[in-house]
Amino acid sequence: MQKVSVFGLALFSLIILALPLRAAAGDANGAETPVAAAANEQQIIESVDIQGNRRLRDEDVLYYVRTRAGDVYDPAALERDLREILSLNWFDKTASRVIVSDGLRGGVNVIFEVREWPIIRDLQFRGLKAVQESDVLKAFREQRAGISKEAIYDPVKARGATRILRELLASRGYANATVKIEEEEVSATSIAVTFDVDQGFLSRIVEIDFEGNENFKDSELRNALELVKETGLVSRFQSQDILDMRKLQFDLQKNVRSYMFSKGYFQARIGDPVVEGLGV
Structure with missing residues (x-):
C-alpha cells in the first residue's frame, strides 16, 4: 500500500514539472503567449x-x-x-x-x-397661508435645501425641501400638513416648480398628562411649562396651545427638568412626548 501511494505522488510531480517545460517550448517555437495576445488586442x-x-x-x-x-x-x-x-x-x-x-x-x-437637470425659472407655493414665503426660502437657505430660483433642479433635493416645509408648518400648529411637488417645463433647459400645500387643521393642545411621576403632581409639572400650555382663553390668545413639537421638547427638557432638579431630583429623566388624537 505504501508503494502505490509513493508512486502516485511521483507521477503527479512529473506532470506539474512538465507543464512549464511545454509552455517554454511553445515560446521558443514562436507561439503567442496570453499576455502578448492581450497586448496586441x-x-x-x-x-x-x-x-x-x-x-x-x-x-x-x-x-x-x-x-x-x-x-x-x-x-x-x-x-x-x-x-x-x-x-x-x-x-x-x-x-x-x-x-x-x-x-x-x-x-x-x-x-x-448625459441628461441635464433643468434650471428653476419659477418657484411658487400654492395654498401656503400659515408661513410667509420669505420664511420658507430662508429655511431652505439655512438648511441648504438647494431649491431656489435659478438653481439647478434636483428631484431628490426637492423632496428634502418638502420635509423642511412640513416641519415649518408643524411648528405653526399644522402637524397634518401635506406638500406635493408639481413640475412644469418652461423650455428645454428650464422648469417651473410649484409646492402644492394642504395645511390641514390647526392642532391645539387639549390636555397634557405625565406618566411615571411618582413624586410630583401633574399640575406641578404642567405649571413648570412656560412655552406650551393646555388650550384656554389666555393660552389661545398667546398661541401657547398650538402644538409645536420643538417648543414642547425644549420646554420639557429645560423648564420641567429644572423644576425637578430644584426639588433635589437630579437623576430625573424625561422621555419623548407622545401625541394622541392628532387631527381629531
Missing part, C-alpha cells in the same frame, strides 16, 4: 465626446474627464470618469451613461451621454 481611443448637454458647453464637462483621445481603451477608467461627472450634480444619474463604438481606424469612440 489593446485598442486606442480615437475620440471622446459629450452628448445630450444643452446648457453646458462640451469643454465645461470634458474638463472633469481624464480620458483623452490617444489613450488605451480602459472600461474601468471610463466608469470612473462617468462617476466624476455625475458627482457634479448637473445630470440625471439614471439617464446618463458611457457609449463605446468602433472607430474608423480600428480603435474606439467614446461618448458620455
